Amino acid sequence: QKEVEQDPGPLSVPEGAIVSLNCTYSNSAFQYFMWYRQYSRKGPELLMYTYSSGNKEDGRFTAQVDKSSKYISLFIRDSQPSDSATYLCAMRYSSGNTPLVFGKGTRLSVIA
Amino acid sequence: GAVVSQHPSWVICKSGTSVKIECRSLDFQATTMFWYRQFPKQSLMLMATSNEGSKATYEQGVEKDKFLINHASLTLSTLTVTSAHPEDSSFYICSARLGGTNTGELFFGEGSRLTVL
Numbered sequence: 001q002k003e004v005e006q007d008p009g010p011l012s013v014p015e016g017a018i019v020s021l022n023c024t025y026s027n028s029a030f031q032y033f034m035w036y037r038q039y040s041r042k043g044p045e046l047l048m049y050t051y052s053s054g055n056k057e058d059g060r061f062t063a064q065v066d067k068s069s070k071y072i073s074l075f076i077r078d079s080q081p082s083d084s085a086t087y088l089c090a091m092r093y094s095s096g097n098t099p100l101v102f103g104k105g106t107r108l109s110v111i112a
Numbered sequence: 113g114a115v116v117s118q119h120p121s122w123v124i125c126k127s128g129t130s131v132k133i134e135c136r137s138l139d140f141q142a143t144t145m146f147w148y149r150q151f152p153k154q155s156l157m158l159m160a161t162s163n164e165g166s167k168a169t170y171e172q173g174v175e176k177d178k179f180l181i182n183h184a185s186l187t188l189s190t191l192t193v194t195s196a197h198p199e200d201s202s203f204y205i206c207s208a209r210l211g212g213t214n215t216g217e218l219f220f221g222e223g224s225r226l227t228v229l
Contacts, residue, residue, distance in 0.1 A: 044220045
């Protein structure tokens with residue numbers, strides 16, 4: 001079992017839809033959780049960063065962490081064509097200067 | 113936010129030659145930088161962790177003699193692909209963490225696309 005599982009998609013939704021992206025993980029030692037957006041041929045851009053279980057909202061984006069289920073989600077409200085990208089979940093352990101472990105990424109297309 | 117710059121953004125080279133990719137943190141000091149490789153439609157795979165002033169730590173399966181990493185200053189890390197072969201063609205991305213913090217926030221460069229003919 002991989003440390004971080006993420007459905008690669010592709011996921012296609014109409015403009016204005018609510019998008020739900022998810023990752024599961026197997027190691028309960030992961031404490032920091034991030035979502036990155038990556039446009040084609042570009043480096044990843046940090047969207048959301050969370051530590052504790054619960055919800056964190058930033059504009060149209062909501063990150064949700066459920067540590068008991070080892071499950072994280074990213075919701076995008078009122079999706080726009082400009083949201084079309086690959087979304088990568090990432091996580092790392094709590095202590096030390098440790099690198100991130102990434103999911104495979106989910107390709108999202110928002111159709112106008 | 114913090115900016116990480118990579119250069120070159122793309123490079124084409126002949127098989128057997130060496131290619132150097134630079135990663136700079138533009139407005140902050142980065143004691144640690146990470147080098148990732150990404151194949152088409154795949155996720156980012158960590159290659160090595162670069163610490164300023166010390167040897168890089170390589171992930172299992174990554175040849176340290178082939179992928180030379182130098183982190184000579186708090187704002188610059190370089191990755192040199194030595195004796196490149198077509199299978200080394202990939203998207204190489206560096207990331208940097210703000211020095212002295214442990215928050216987990218990484219800032220990524222724009223990536224460098226290497227094509228080996």
